[in-house]
Amino acid sequence: MKLVRFGPMGKEKPGLVDPEGKIRDLSEIVPDIAGEALSNKGLAKIAKADWQKLPVASGRPRIGACVGGVGNFIAVGLNYADHAAETGAAIPTEPILFNKAPSCIVGPDDDVMLPKGSVKTDWEVELAIVIGERARYVSKQDALSVVAGFCICNDVSERAYQIERGGQWMKGKGCETFGPLGPWLVTVDEVADVQKLGMWLDVNGERMQTGSTKTMIFDVRTIVSYVSEFMVLEPGDVITTGTPPGVGLGMKPPKFLKAGDTMTVGIEGLGVQTQNVIAWK
Structure with a gap:
């Protein structure tokens, strides 16, 4: 399934992308694409619904982040061998x-x-994992059983904050609007091999990043298992898993975002994002 949240910011409704690409309103089935709806039981309830009887979203609604109520937003740094090399x-x-x-x-x-x-400010196309079941000390073998699905994350990063101002990386990673997620949450059963997904990012139509999840140093199963050693993962938690080469920081000379730029971000089977860059206001 491709699950989506649509509508004004803060008032998003849960939705399903049907085989024709239309958004079907899931409000009568689940309150949100969040929490219990992401569990195996919740996803089974959504899958059981007759999508042809669900109302179609009218017009061209705004698409919100594909998961709501995120408690923990965890990221993995330097997780692509080719990205580590460029830095x-x-x-x-x-x-x-x-x-x-x-x-x-x-x-x-x-x-x-x-x-x-x-x-x-820099760009980073990443594969994000959305947790569906409570997990603590989950094994690599069982790791995918606690995953609801996958989506695109643009791990937008302010490098001066991250690198030059001391302390932890999170200073440059959590600024307002630095976590676009979506357009869809694609459930695990629809992703044939999560370790063979092409990924890319353009700035103003120019290809900056081209990569594949096959060059991950630590794969999805390893990451979920590893994180669950240090914290309890809850439904709706998001883990974004690192970026391939082509970030602005790694260019010679470095290149960063400016107001008026447009980023286009894609991962095979997970859709495309498009963000305009604006000045602080």
Whole structure:
């Protein structure tokens, strides 16, 4: 299934993308694409519904973040061998984890706002994991059983905040609008091999990132299992899993976003995002 949330910011309704590409309103089936609706039981309830009888969303509604009520927004750093190489970083021996603020989450086509005074805001196409079942110390073998599905995340990053201002990376990762998610949450059963997905990102129509989840250092199963050693994962938690090469920081000279730029972000089978970059306001 392709699950979606649509409508004005803060008032999104749950939806299903039908085989014709239309959004069907799931409000009579589940209250939101969040929490219990993401559990195996909740997803089975949605799958059981006759989509042809669900009302079609009218017009061209705004698409919100594909998961609501996110409690924990976890990210993995330097998780692609080719990205580590472009930044000159050593290959990690264990996953590097940091937090993105849930308050930075926006819809896939919402504006990305540069932080006040920022001159080093960067782009990162990433595969995000959405948790569906409570998980603690889950094994690699069982890791996918606690996953509801996958979506695109643009892990927007302010590099000066992240690297030059001391402390943890989260300073440059959780700024307002720095977490576009969606357009859809694609359930696990619809993704044939999550470790063989092509991914890309353009800025103003110019290809910046081209990669594949096959070059992940730590795969999806490993990441879910590993994170569950350090915290209890709850339905609706999101783990974004790292980026392939082509970020602005790795270019010579470095290249960063400015107001008026447009990012287009895609992952095979998971849809496309488009964000306009605006100045702080």
